[in-house]
Amino acid sequence: MTDRPEDAFFTLHADLPREGPGETADVAWAAELAGLKPDARILDAASGPGGDIGALLRAAPSGHVTAIDLHAPFIIAAQARWGVDARVTLLTGDMTAPEGPFDFIWCAGAVYFLGVEAALRAWTPRLAPGGVIAFSEPCLFTDTPSEGALAFWEGYPRLTDAAGIAAQVAAAGFTTLATRRIGDIGWESYFRPMEARIARLRPGADAALSAVLDQAEAEIALWRAHRAETGYLLSLVSPA
Numbered sequence: 001m002t003d004r005p006e007d008a009f010f011t012l013h014a015d016l017p018r019e020g021p022g023e024t025a026d027v028a029w030a031a032e033l034a035g036l037k038p039d040a041r042i043l044d045a046a047s048g049p050g051g052d053i054g055a056l057l058r059a060a061p062s063g064h065v066t067a068i069d070l071h072a073p074f075i076i077a078a079q080a081r082w083g084v085d086a087r088v089t090l091l092t093g094d095m096t097a098p099e100g101p102f103d104f105i106w107c108a109g110a111v112y113f114l115g116v117e118a119a120l121r122a123w124t125p126r127l128a129p130g131g132v133i134a135f136s137e138p139c140l141f142t143d144t145p146s147e148g149a150l151a152f153w154e155g156y157p158r159l160t161d162a163a164g165i166a167a168q169v170a171a172a173g174f175t176t177l178a179t180r181r182i183g184d185i186g187w188e189s190y191f192r193p194m195e196a197r198i199a200r201l202r203p204g205a206d207a208a209l210s211a212v213l214d215q216a217e218a219e220i221a222l223w224r225a226h227r228a229e230t231g232y233l234l235s236l237v238s239p240a
């Protein structure tokens with residue numbers, strides 16, 4: 001193999017069931033609290049390979065899910081799983097582009113690319129009356145985080161705690177209806193398939209790929225060591 005660093009990254013990340021932490025129960029929690037109707041129009045913003053599409057359809061069996069991601073190979077992977085389902089539209093593009101209107105915007109592990117305030121402002125005109133948004137965002141669960149906990153997010157400049165996230169939500173003109181931490185099952189649903197893939201890729205990996213595999217293993221170890229101090233907070237929000 002002669003991977004460049006970015007190719008090596010996607011060699012590791014291709015064909016994983018999901019690209020960030022989360023589980024079916026997170027979607028069910030948000031959908032139930034949101035009072036989602038069976039025919040809800042849903043946006044899965046930055047869907048990755050579509051790991052949450054099944055849970056979103058279970059929450060709205062006669063609804064429609066528009067799933068969009070910037071990285072075309074993830075959408076191609078989602079196509080293989082959901083391409084024949086008429087309830088699903090798969091798009092390559094920016095997560096703020098689909099015009100809607102949507103009853104529910106779901107964004108797992110990707111609002112940090114834009115920032116909470118910017119993402120919510122961009123989605124405001126895309127929400128149907130009564131529509132809600134659920135998103136997960138890096139969060140500190142302690143006032144005294146260790147260096148390891150801070151290092152896990154690699155200096156993410158907006159890293160804050162639950163009150164800080166709620167303040168960003170309010171600044172965008174939204175109210176926080178409820179929050180919950182993404183639990184260990186959600187994180188392991190992301191990390192365990194990645195570990196299996198690392199083990200498969202190790203033999204014969206070139207220097208670029210080895211570096212990416214080392215980094216991924218270090219990230220997994222860092223989260224396991226500091227998971228009481230930091231993680232993702234899932235917030236359910238509605239326009240104020």
Ligand SMILES: C[S@@+](CC[C@H](N)C(=O)[O-])C[C@H]1O[C@@H](n2cnc3c(N)ncnc32)[C@H](O)[C@@H]1O
Binds near residue numbers: 021096109
């Ligand atoms: C941590 S992954 C989460 C993916 C998916 N929600 C999941 O939980 O499996 C973040 C995703 O955001 C996508 N992404 C980043 N910026 C984006 C943007 N502006 N519009 C659409 N997708 C974006 C990346 O391509 C990547 O698939």
